[in-house]
Amino acid sequence: MTLPSLHSAAAAIIPAAGYGTRMHLDYPKQYHLLAGAPILVHTVRAFIRNRHIRSIIVAVPADMQESTHELFKKYGIDGGTVTITAGGARRQDSVFSCLSLLDQSVDIVLVHDGARPLVSDALISRCYEGAALHGAVIAAIPVKDTLKLCPSGSVIAGTVDRTNLWQAQTPQAARVSHLRQAYDHAGGLDVTDEASLLEMAGIPVRVVEGSETNIKITRPEDLVVAEKIMQAGSCRESRIGHGFDAHRLVADRKLVLGGITIPHDRGLEGHSDADVLTHALCDALLGALGEGDIGRHFPDSDPRYRGIFSITLLEHVAGLMEEKGFSLANADITLICQAPKIAPFAGEMRSILARACRTEPARINIKATTTEKMGFEGRMEGISCHAVVLLESRLEEEGTP
Numbered sequence: 492m493t494l495p496s497l498h499s500a501a502a503a504i505i506p507a508a509g510y511g512t513r514m515h516l517d518y519p520k521q522y523h524l525l526a527g528a529p530i531l532v533h534t535v536r537a538f539i540r541n542r543h544i545r546s547i548i549v550a551v552p553a554d555m556q557e558s559t560h561e562l563f564k565k566y567g568i569d570g571g572t573v574t575i576t577a578g579g580a581r582r583q584d585s586v587f588s589c590l591s592l593l594d595q596s597v598d599i600v601l602v603h604d605g606a607r608p609l610v611s612d613a614l615i616s617r618c619y620e621g622a623a624l625h626g627a628v629i630a631a632i633p634v635k636d637t638l639k640l641c642p643s644g645s646v647i648a649g650t651v652d653r654t655n656l657w658q659a660q661t662p663q664a665a666r667v668s669h670l671r672q673a674y675d676h677a678g679g680l681d682v683t684d685e686a687s688l689l690e691m692a693g694i695p696v697r698v699v700e701g702s703e704t705n706i707k708i709t710r711p712e713d714l715v716v717a718e719k720i721m722q723a724g725s726c727r728e729s730r731i732g733h734g735f736d737a738h739r740l741v742a743d744r745k746l747v748l749g750g751i752t753i754p755h756d757r758g759l760e761g762h763s764d765a766d767v768l769t770h771a772l773c774d775a776l777l778g779a780l781g782e783g784d785i786g787r788h789f790p791d792s793d794p795r796y797r798g799i800f801s802i803t804l805l806e807h808v809a810g811l812m813e814e815k816g817f818s819l820a821n822a823d824i825t826l827i828c829q830a831p832k833i834a835p836f837a838g839e840m841r842s843i844l845a846r847a848c849r850t851e852p853a854r855i856n857i858k859a860t861t862t863e864k865m866g867f868e869g870r871m872e873g874i875s876c877h878a879v880v881l882l883e884s885r886l887e888e889e890g891t892p
């Protein structure tokens with residue numbers, strides 16, 4: 492497997508501070524349930540799973556920050572990747588305040604409507620790649636219906652030539668510097684999307700092919716359509732995988748488990764950092780993909796892997812999983828270890844592993860057991876680990892699995 496090239500750091504901004512009165516709800520529409528989870532949760536998950544997105548900022552109504560935080564926690568959305576902030580009166584105000592929260596290292600930003608939960612992973616990637624290459628792009632689809640001009644609301648005054656007309660969607664992606672420049676230039680003018688600001692500032696914006704299924708939920712009937720699209724996508728292929736690994740405990744080595752260095756008088760011996768837990772998870776993922784094992788992909792005869800941080804290997808395996816069209820539904824990991832105690836570190840391990848696998852920590856379970864001093868683990872000669880994973884084929888374009 493080739494090592495990935497360094498690329499631009501990207502963040503997503505999700506404005507979700509509107510109240511969406513057309514839905515006739517007594518709470519904002521982005522909190523409405525769709526296929527078992529709030530619309531906004533589906534939207535945020537789509538960005539957590541994309542390999543280009545490092546951080547996500549969600550702008551919600553000021554009085555709903557705390558409840559959104561609780562809601563995200565309930566659905567296992569990691570606080571480390573996702574920041575919740577108070578949105579402004581207009582969409583553009585929300586996006587502007589999110590821009591000020593971006594980490595300095597972020598150079599590409601994707602703005603996406605909180606009410607477009609069906610955005611595909613491929614579309615997010617196309618927008619990211621388009622912005623990295625050209626500076627600014629938006630997802631859009633050609634207008635298919637005949638357009639009528641009807642200023643009175645009853646009598647048609649003319650037919651609009653639909654050639655060259657596109658319907659703007661989101662994500663709308665741009666270099667952060669371009670978007671900041673566009674905000675400065677617009678000086679508070681009202682707009683309905685970020686592309687308008689960029690256009691006014693004279694920054695060329697290209698279109699990338701959007702998707703007919705990337706609908707914005709604004710009316711109750713949109714929910715019915717969205718449910719149907721999700722059902723079509725739920726006929727997915729599942730794969731199961733199992734991984735096992737064991738390493739010897741020796742003096743003068745760090746003990747690295749699940750990406751964390753744990754204080755202990757001995758560490759695990761191996762060519763890499765000997766992170767037995769991460770190796771078992773890698774093997775489970777490779778097993779589910781029918782891709783052999785970790786030794787085949789990262790041979791210990793290869794000097795590139797000497798002392799390597801195993802989370803890097805897991806990131807490569809997660810990349811392979813994504814190339815093959817799968818995402819991690821859940822992982823259950825059992826570490827067999829007489830000492831030290833693992834429980835205090837399990838939460839942080841889950842966050843690290845989830846980030847590498849582009850999923851939420853709630854989908855990764857870590858447990859540890861002793862063997863009552865029996866066997867090599869019990870005699871503290873080594874530590875072993877089992878991992879079981881379930882993969883699901885990803886929802887890609889046009890609702891097809």
Ligand code: MG
Nearest residue numbers: 736737767770
């Ligand atoms: Mg190993």
